[in-house]
Amino acid sequence: MKTVIGFIGLGIMGYPMARNLLRNGCNLLINDADQSAQEKMQKAGATPASLSEIGEKCSIIFTMLPTGRIVHDVLFASTGVASTIKPKSLVVDMSSVTPEEAIHSYTELKKLDVDFIDSPVSGGEPKAIDGTLVFMVGGDQTAFNRALPYLKMMGNQVVLVGKVGSGCIAKLANQIIVNLTIAVVSEAFVFTKKAGVDPTQVYNAIRGGLAGSTVLDAKVPMMIAHNFKPGGKISINLKDIKNVMATAHNIDAPVPLTSQLLEIMQSLKIHGHLNDDHSGIVQYFEQLSNIRLNDV
DSSP states (O other): OOOEEEEEOOSTTHHHHHHHHHHTTOEEEEEOSOHHHHHHHHHHTOEEOOHHHHHHHOSEEEEOOSOHHHHHHHHHSTTSGGGTOOTTOEEEEOSOOOHHHHHHHHHHHHTTTOEEEEOOEESHHHHHHHTOEEEEEESOHHHHHHHHHHHHHHEEEEEEEESTTHHHHHHHHHHHHHHHHHHHHHHHHHHHHHTTOOHHHHHHHHTTSTTOOHHHHHHHHHHHHTOOOOSSBHHHHHHHHHHHHHHHHHTTOOOHHHHHHHHHHHHHHHTTOTTSBGGGGHHHHHHHHTOOTTOO
16 A cells, blocks of 8 residues: 655745646645645646645655744644654654754654654745755654665755754754855845956856855846845845854854844845845845846
8 A cells, every 4th residue: 555645844945845746656645735736736637635634644754935933833843744654663753953943843753753854945835846955854763764765865965964853953054055155146146246247257256166156056146136036035044044143142153144144134034025036135135235146
């Protein structure tokens, strides 16, 4: 009998990830607060279900949700997944949350004889669509091995980093690097525009050198075109940077550059840019210099 898989959270990332599970022949029960997202997945072959139905019928359950609070409610509310989940089931949380939140889920599910791993992702919407995401996993080897075949349907790199919470730490480190790189690239290209030099030609000149990076190639063309259609919203990345700050304070790890990035993102929030792609960080530097990269 084919394993029934649960998938909760069909947003920018979750929808294409769930589609890739379907394409690989998974029997999928799905749930999302957005009814239209559920209907789209139903047309693709998935079956909408309540959280309690997913807990009752699915032996492996994936969550891809915006915040740790939502993950907690989905799992542990009175009609949540844990209200009906069977012993020996496995929950794989692919959301970007704090290590403390992941450890809490692990501890509470263990009381029900249910396994849990934290497995946040990197790669954004394009890699979610083409199934080449990177998974950073925290958890027990046995639980990891059980989830691995399904994670490989959604990504091409899956690494067990360490115990539960380690995947979250790896993700937060990833978010420090990605978002600070976007900020630095933004500052550099606004600088070139202010100097009267074509940003596109600067990009072409430097992308093959040491300054070249995946972030440079993914985000600079969006900045120059002022195309901030979200693949990774500033709102989600702001949440992640707040999680970095909270975790860093808990472990006494100073993160001075990240603290400055947080204030940049807070400014973007005030100016109504939360739903922009995080390449939209460039707008902070454009405002400082009173120039736009797409000005003629």
